[in-house]
Amino acid sequence: MSNPKKITHEKPGKFEESRFEKIHSLTFDSAKNGSKLVAKEIVDSINSKKNKPFILGLATGSSPIGVYKHLVEYYKKGKVSFKNVITFNLDEYYQINKSHPQSYFTFMQNHLFSHIDIPSGNINIPNGNIKADEVLVNCKKYEEKINTLGGIDFQLLGIGRTAHIGFNEPGSNKNSVTRLIVLDPITREDASSDFNGVNMVPEKAITMGISTIMKSRRIVLLAWGHKKSKIVAKTIEGPISSNAPATFLQNHDNISIILDKEASDDLTKNKTPWVVKECKWNDHLRKKAIIWLSNKTKKPLLKLTLRDYNENGLATLVAEQGNLHDLNIWIFNEIQKTITGWPGGKPDHDDTYRPERAKPAKKRIIIFSPHPDDDVISMGGTFVRLIEQGHEVHVAYQTSGNIAVSNDEALKFIEVMYGIDKKDSLYNEIKKQILLKKDGEPESKNVMHLKSLIRKSECIGASKFLNLPQKNLHFLNLPFYETGFIKKNDPSEKDYNITTELIKKIKPHQIYAAGDLADPHGTHRICLDIIFKSIESIKNEKFMDNCWLWLYRGAWQEWNIEDIEMAIPMSPSQVIQKRNAILFHQSQKDKVMFQGNDKREFWLRAEERNKKTAKKYNKLGMAEYEAIEAFKRYYF
Ligand code: F6R
Secondary structure (H helix, E strand, O other), X not given: OOOOOOOOOOOOOOOHHHOOOOOEEEEEOOHHHHHHHHHHHHHHHHHHOOOOOEEEEEOOOOOOHHHHHHHHHXXXXXXXXXXOEEEEEOEEEEOOOOOOOOXXXXXXXXXXXXXXXXXXXXXXXXXXXXXXXXXXXXXXXXXXXXXXXXXXXXXXXXXXXXXXXXXXXXXXXXXXXXXXXXXXXXXXXXXXXXXOOHHHOOXXXXXXXXXXXXXXXXXXXXXXXXXXXXXXXXXXXXXXXXXXXHHHHHHOOOEEXXXXXXXXXXXXXXXXXXXXXXXXXXXXXHHHHHHHHHHHHOOOHHHOOHHHHHHOOOHHHHHHHOOHHHHHHHHHHXXXXXXXXXXXXXXXXOOOOOOOOOOOOOOEEEEEEOOOOHHXXXXXXXXXXXXXXXXEEEEEEOOOOHHHOOHHHHXXXXXXXXXXXXXXXXXXXXXXXXXXXXXXXXXXXXXXXXXXXXXXXXXXXXXXXXXXXXXXXXXXOOHHHOOXXXXXXXXXXXXXXXXXXXXXXHOXXXXXXXXXXXXXXXXXXXXXXXXXXXXXXHOOOHHHHHOEEEEEOOOOOOOOHHHOOEEEEEOHHHHHHHHXXXXXOHHHOOOXXXXXXXXXXXXXXXXXXXXXXXXXXXXXXXXXXXXXXXXXXXXX
16 A cells, blocks of 8 residues: 555545545555654644644544644654644543543643643633533633634544544534533443543533534544444445434535545445456455355355356456356365364375465464453364364463453452451452542552452463363463553563563464454554564564464454455354353453443353354355354464
């Protein structure tokens, strides 16, 4: 992907491939590169005003952080001054004190204002700490102040999963102005990690309205990551509706949406490119298109006809291949050969068309598990096979997972502890620390330790059940996780070193890691990045020539069928064995602390997902399995 040098606003749908798009969008290879260019546009716009006031609308949340970082850099290099910039923030939580660590006031100070030369009188953020009867008047004044200054020159936006812009949740009217609103449950869920639990997230907020935003002369909306891809596609291609307030932006004539690759995945031009343009076919795209065709026509691969291809815009595929029969057989074999009961390779068998190497027959393997239960939730069936087939399996639990143990669960364990050793002092101390901790305070070291031990004991129980010796379990307790809050630190050298040392010690032939980028709290993502970076630092070592990295997906999503390179089928009894291994993680059962929007328990989620993958394979014409675990190889 080549990144543009400048963000120029184009008419949406100008090119054939974007004909479904009603808002101009640009996709960058990374959020970092996109943010840099947006910051550059802001700096150029400020400078072009030549000492006249520049009215800048600002957003908070994770999306604009990179832009603010680059603005600060531009300022420090003397490329821009903010003396004549007047800012208006989109929103603020209600009721919240300015000094609250999660107020948008604090956010803006931390990420931008305290690092630049903006006069404090030029900063406007809705006041979230006013009485109910003052709200209306305050909102009116906010709106009037923007209008009196001539309106917003440049408005930066993020987008929520509910398609909110600012905090204009579904139901917001296109004529809405600055006002008090009630936050959608999904938005509160998304903010729960910042507030250390969903119950701590304010229920209301003050936000600029849709019409306030739409009056801006230039709008740039940022969206990063897979989590945003569906809502981005809906915003850019869907019908305008107050159920998805961001779609009102389709009526703005100077807006650009800036995306990274993951956030743009669900746009028609990326999801089904053959629908919008002539494609340059490669094997992966061919696979993707034919699987799509099979789903659409509800026919297994070997029953697809010439008419099916023709009527669905895939005639060129057959023409290029020369013959329908060969094409159908090719795709059938491609999918068929991903299926194997031998995740560590089948000894003494030709491995030309198998996902894994036959040699060495006994492999050393590390399964990296971001939280203490991802190993069994995501690949419990494969895990058992690897052990049963005689490989030397190690599990590395990357984080302690302590934050996800509830206080009730922890209290239960100290009662047991007290029952055994009858020592008052530690019992009373821990009990006090649990019961007296105020919202927003970090967890004490003792309680963190206790909660880590609870999860560790669950891992030991599960692995014993699967016949894996305890000496093969490695509890890495990566330091980035140990903050005592939901919010984690950035990974540091310590995290990389711990990981690298383990890989160097075991010299694995296979590494399994969670490639689950949609984890709501980002821990899976950080854990994967740590593995990538650690591998990068030792990839020239001899043993790494024989090391393959397989990615599994966590509880939240599955690979697309065209991406799966190894599919491990499970029988009904293996499904039950996996379920029982997951159930060893008692602290994660029933009232789970960080469940996300999916209310099913983890074992059920995993089971239904594995069954769904098996069904999808079956519908394509593969054998009928009870369940399938899926993996994608990562080439380093
Ligand atoms: C914040 C705001 C919201 C966020 C949106 C996305 O000022 O107005 O609309 O932009 O909730 O949040 P992130 O960027 O954290 O995904």
